[in-house]
Amino acid sequence: MEISFVGKRALVTGAGKGIGRATALTLARCGAKVTAITRSQADLNGLMQECPSIIPVCVDLADWEATEATLQDVGPIDLLVNNAGCSSLQPFLEVTPDQFDRLFNVNVKAVVHVSQVVARGMKARGSGGSIVNVSSQASKCALRDHAMYCATKGALDMLTKVMALELGPHQIRVNSVNPTVVMTEMGRMAWSDPDKANPVLSRVPLGRFAEVDDVVNSVLFLLSDKSNMTNGVTLPVDGGFLAC
Numbered sequence: 001m002e003i004s005f006v007g008k009r010a011l012v013t014g015a016g017k018g019i020g021r022a023t024a025l026t027l028a029r030c031g032a033k034v035t036a037i038t039r040s041q042a043d044l045n046g047l048m049q050e051c052p053s054i055i056p057v058c059v060d061l062a063d064w065e066a067t068e069a070t071l072q073d074v075g076p077i078d079l080l081v082n083n084a085g086c087s088s089l090q091p092f093l094e095v096t097p098d099q100f101d102r103l104f105n106v107n108v109k110a111v112v113h114v115s116q117v118v119a120r121g122m123k124a125r126g127s128g129g130s131i132v133n134v135s136s137q138a139s140k141c142a143l144r145d146h147a148m149y150c151a152t153k154g155a156l157d158m159l160t161k162v163m164a165l166e167l168g169p170h171q172i173r174v175n176s177v178n179p180t181v182v183m184t185e186m187g188r189m190a191w192s193d194p195d196k197a198n199p200v201l202s203r204v205p206l207g208r209f210a211e212v213d214d215v216v217n218s219v220l221f222l223l224s225d226k227s228n229m230t231n232g233v234t235l236p237v238d239g240g241f242l243a244c
Contacts, residue, residue, distance in 0.1 A: 003224045006031035010223075011077045013061060013114060014084030016043025018184035019134060022212045023081050023219055025051055030220070035074055037061070037084070061110035062102070071117045076125060079223045080118045082111045083134040085152075092147040100148055107152035111159065115174075119167055128171030130223045133160050134215075135176040137238045153178075157234045164232030173231045175222045180238035181209040206239035 010027045014020035016038030024036045028051050035055040036047055044056040059070040061084050086106045088099045115131055122129040138146055139153035156176065163174040181191055181200065191197045191209065201207065218237050221227055236242050 001226060003220055003226060004031050005079065005224070008032045008078045009035070009076060010079040010081070011035045011037065011074060011114075011118060012081045012083060013037045013110070014134075015047065016040045018186065019179075019182060019212055019215050019219075020081070020083035021047060022216045023083060024054060026216050026220060027079070027223075028054055032079065035077070037070075061114065062105040064109075064113060067110070067113055068117070071114065076121050077118045078122070078127070078129050080115065080129070080131045081134065081219060081223070082114060082131065084110060085134065087146075087149045089145045089149070090147075091145055095147055103148045103152050104155075107149075108155045108159065111156060115163060119163075119170075119172055122172050123167075123170045126170075129173075130227075131163065131167075131172065131174045132219050132222045133174070133176040134219070135160070135178045135234060137178050137180045137236060137241055139178060139234070140236075140242055160234060161232045168231055173222075173227070175227075175230060175233045175235065177215060177218045177222065178234050178236045178238065179210050179215045180204065180236075180241050182215055183209050183211050200241075203244050204239040204241050205243065208239060210237055210239065 005027055010032040012020055012024040015024040015036035024034050028034045035057055037057045038044055039060040041058050044058055047054055048056055059066050061067050133156055135156045136153040138150045139157045160174055160176040167174055181187055215237050218235055
């Protein structure tokens with residue numbers, strides 16, 4: 001099954017590294033005109049060297065005013081991938097207001113903001129569109145020291161469903177992907193210790209963590225017209241972890 005995005009305009013947040021970067025590059029290879037957002041100019045420079053056709057945008061999505069001003073110049077968008085996110089691990093009893101605000105500002109509030117701007121344009125043009133939010137299996141399974149991360153991803157899943165409900169009549173589909181541990185460069189470093197990795201791996205029937213392409217392929221499917229009747233779904237990409 002081949003997927004083409006020729007003639008489509010895509011916006012990917014958190015496109016500097018990992019899943020976001022791979023998604024932006026793959027969308028471009030599939031013919032989309034891609035705008036990539038990240039807060040690191042160095043990451044954008046590297047992305048542009050690899051794919052000069054990508055339109056770079058440098059902004060911190062936690063800054064509502066700066067994001068609002070920046071998005072006005074992005075132009076019409078058909079496909080949106082809300083991938084930007086952050087994590088901060090601490091025991092529940094040690095969570096601070098700053099940590100709470102930082103995670104909710106990036107993982108939830110920024111998704112609301114970017115999606116509002118993009119979806120208003122989709123609605124005004126009457127052309128529909130597709131939005132994919134990158135969530136996590138942490139939205140569905142409690143993880144020690146991940147109170148705020150789990151909470152933000154749980155909020156993102158329900159936001160996805162409400163967006164699907166309200167935007168569906170305008171032919172705007174909204175879904176999420178919910179990966180297990182993903183073997184990005186950071187993921188390989190964080191889960192290289194067998195004592196840490198093996199207890200989680202033992203709960204994955206396929207016996208491995210996800211590769212970046214596993215997630216990207218799911219994102220592309222949900223963006224494409226191959227999933228025209230898929231709306232409001234939170235799709236696990238977890239090798240069966242949540243089935244156990």
